[in-house]
Amino acid sequence: AQKITQTQPGMFVQEKEAVTLDCTYDTSDQSYGLFWYKQPSSGEMIFLIYQGSYDEQNATEGRYSLNFQKARKSANLVISASQLGDSAMYFCAMREGLGAGGTSYGKLTFGQGTILTVHP
Amino acid sequence: NAGVTQTPKFRVLKTGQSMTLLCAQDMNHEYMYWYRQDPGMGLRLIHYSVGEGTTAKGEVPDGYNVSRLKKQNFLLGLESAAPSQTSVYFCAGRRTGQYEQYFGPGTRLTVT
Numbered sequence: 001a002q003k004i005t006q007t008q009p010g011m012f013v014q015e016k017e018a019v020t021l022d023c024t025y026d027t028s029d030q031s032y033g034l035f036w037y038k039q040p041s042s043g044e045m046i047f048l049i050y051q052g053s054y055d056e057q058n059a060t061e062g063r064y065s066l067n068f069q070k071a072r073k074s075a076n077l078v079i080s081a082s083q084l085g086d087s088a089m090y091f092c093a094m095r096e097g098l099g100a101g102g103t104s105y106g107k108l109t110f111g112q113g114t115i116l117t118v119h120p
Numbered sequence: 121n122a123g124v125t126q127t128p129k130f131r132v133l134k135t136g137q138s139m140t141l142l143c144a145q146d147m148n149h150e151y152m153y154w155y156r157q158d159p160g161m162g163l164r165l166i167h168y169s170v171g172e173g174t175t176a177k178g179e180v181p182d183g184y185n186v187s188r189l190k191k192q193n194f195l196l197g198l199e200s201a202a203p204s205q206t207s208v209y210f211c212a213g214r215r216t217g218q219y220e221q222y223f224g225p226g227t228r229l230t231v232t
Binding site: 004033035037043044045047050052091093095105106107108109110111112113 | 212
């Protein structure tokens with residue numbers, strides 16, 4: 001079974017500073033994927049970034065980067081130059097690996113989330 | 121494009137009542153998913169579908185049924201609502217060959 005652990009219930013950061021949100025995972029699959037989603041107070045789920053287990057380079061999307069350390073089974077999200085609008089809940093999630101026949105149904109397992117508060 | 125939409129946005133049910141949540145998408149998603157989100161927890165998969173006419177159980181399927189008669193729509197049914205089903209329900213869709221799931225805005229359901 002897959003498991004995602006986010007050990008930081010809440011994080012605080014000063015505007016314009018960088019912040020790292022932790023995520024560790026557990027899986028026996030060889031091929032899998034890791035996501036980060038943002039959930040603002042309005043409630044919608046916003047996709048931020050994706051990292052495949054075989055990707056050699058860490059994924060980046062604008063101010064977001066994913067620090068992927070496969071041996072340590074961690075996939076931390078780094079937000080550079082924090083903005084007030086970054087205040088939200090952040091979820092780490094893992095896509096199931098390939099099953100028999102090389103098929104993946106793309107089911108996601110989510111962590112419990114980290115609430116990020118950006119101070120002016 | 122409307123993307124992924126959910127109907128209704130809010131609903132209050134009494135214990136034992138039934139209802140159906142509708143998820144509609146115009147993004148040509150083959151895969152569709154229903155999740156629930158409870159306070160202090162991440163999303164958990166209820167049921168999913170890999171194509172029109174097919175459905176499968178997720179992590180927490182008890183008390184729910186689903187149907188996907190048309191590719192664009194994925195329905196989630198509660199036959200006899202219980203207070204433990206008070207939650208926010210999210211629908212998501214995904215195209216074959218893509219990893220990202222696109223989420224609907226959510227439905228907040230309260231069962232009293």
